[in-house]
Amino acid sequence: MQHAINISTRGLGLTCPNPSVGCVIVKENLIIGKGVTGRGGRPHAESVALGMAGKKAKGSTVYVTLEPCAHYGLTPPCSDSLISAEVSRVVIATLDPDKRVSGKGIKKLQESGIEVVSGILEKEALEINEGYFKATMQKLPFVTLKLAVSTDSRSATKTGKSKWITSQGARDHSHMLRARNDAIVISSATVNEDNPSLTCRLPGMISYSPIRVLLDAFRKVPNDLEIFKNAIDIPLWIFTTVPSDEKINQESIKLGAKIIIVKKDKFSYGVNLKEVFKSLSDSGVTRVMVESGGKLASALLHEKLVDKIIIYRAPSLIGGDGLSSIDTINVENLSDSVKLELTKLEQFENNIIETYKVLK
Numbered sequence: 427m428q429h430a431i432n433i434s435t436r437g438l439g440l441t442c443p444n445p446s447v448g449c450v451i452v453k454e455n456l457i458i459g460k461g462v463t464g465r466g467g468r469p470h471a472e473s474v475a476l477g478m479a480g481k482k483a484k485g486s487t488v489y490v491t492l493e494p495c496a497h498y499g500l501t502p503p504c505s506d507s508l509i510s511a512e513v514s515r516v517v518i519a520t521l522d523p524d525k526r527v528s529g530k531g532i533k534k535l536q537e538s539g540i541e542v543v544s545g546i547l548e549k550e551a552l553e554i555n556e557g558y559f560k561a562t563m564q565k566l567p568f569v570t571l572k573l574a575v576s577t578d579s580r581s582a583t584k585t586g587k588s589k590w591i592t593s594q595g596a597r598d599h600s601h602m603l604r605a606r607n608d609a610i611v612i613s614s615a616t617v618n619e620d621n622p623s624l625t626c627r628l629p630g631m632i633s634y635s636p637i638r639v640l641l642d643a644f645r646k647v648p649n650d651l652e653i654f655k656n657a658i659d660i661p662l663w664i665f666t667t668v669p670s671d672e673k674i675n676q677e678s679i680k681l682g683a684k685i686i687i688v689k690k691d692k693f694s695y696g697v698n699l700k701e702v703f704k705s706l707s708d709s710g711v712t713r714v715m716v717e718s719g720g721k722l723a724s725a726l727l728h729e730k731l732v733d734k735i736i737i738y739r740a741p742s743l744i745g746g747d748g749l750s751s752i753d754t755i756n757v758e759n760l761s762d763s764v765k766l767e768l769t770k771l772e773q774f775e776n777n778i779i780e781t782y783k784v785l786k
Contacts, residue, residue: 557712580748643696657682
């Protein structure tokens with residue numbers, strides 16, 4: 427199962443709205459087939475693994491990180507494929523929360539005489555597909571807030587300079603993180619300040635770049651910045667309150683951008699953030715990474731939209747006059763503070779990477 431878990435990570439950022447599933451088929455202590463969910467969700471991992479195993483699958487044990495589907499969609503049910511292949515045993519990490527599947531895949535396998543074991547490395551499987559599980563059950567994407575800060579948690583100098591707080595290696599690491607998400611969200615202020623392309627700039631990784639989501643309530647970002655230069659090849663979605671027929675939006679559309687109109691935010695951020703993330707979920711986006719300044723970070727925390735925080739912390743001090751990585755979140759009592767659970771601590775070159783779960 428650990429091998430199935432490991433290969434399932436290869437599809438992260440590529441399979442939305444479907445989960446990234448890993449499958450390994452074993453017979454007589456040898457791996458005879460393995461697979462991961464294909465780009466866009468097809469083919470399913472079980473189909474790939476069965477195709478590799480061929481007739482040898484008969485009498486084998488199948489390890490799969492998510493309950494095999496039991497419904498007809500674009501492809502036949504994977505549970506039927508496993509039954510037809512005459513496998514002897516299926517080991518499942520976790521059940522599928524999709525009401526069309528949940529428990530039905532296991533029941534169908536058992537009714538055909540196949541032994542089924544579930545709950546093996548379930549915690550790991552749930553974490554890998556945290557986006558799929560949240561999107562299925564809450565109709566919202568799983569949101570990771572990424573911060574790059576100095577040792578004293580400043581995101582930039584008092585003049586707004588932030589290139590580069592973290593090391594090149596840490597920035598490369600964050601580009602891999604981008605590739606594992608379906609979309610990356612950024613504010614108009616950050617785009618105007620840093621002029622990023624928001625692509626995966628590691629060698630050979632440009633095609634793994636996620637959807638770029640620009641929050642530009644009042645269309646303050648000009649159309650000649652880097653983020654627009656490849657909008658035809660790498661999706662750029664702009665959430666704004668400015669009507670689509672305005673000149674600046676029409677120019678953006680010609681460059682390849684998609685304009686999405688949302689309501690204004692009652693907390694004066696600009697766009698209604700809950701509406702933005704609901705819209706992303708409705709479009710099939712399950713995993714979102716936010717790269718922002720302090721204002722957007724605080725607004726997301728205020729709206730309780732953040733699930734995970736990853737902090738890249740550099741060994742430097744900027745001081746109290748530097749820009750805070752998170753703006754005011756109106757905490758008067760410690761009991762009102764945002765509670766976090768440290769889940770991972772890594773050292774990368776001379777930078778520390780801290781991963782926190784946001785407790786809700």
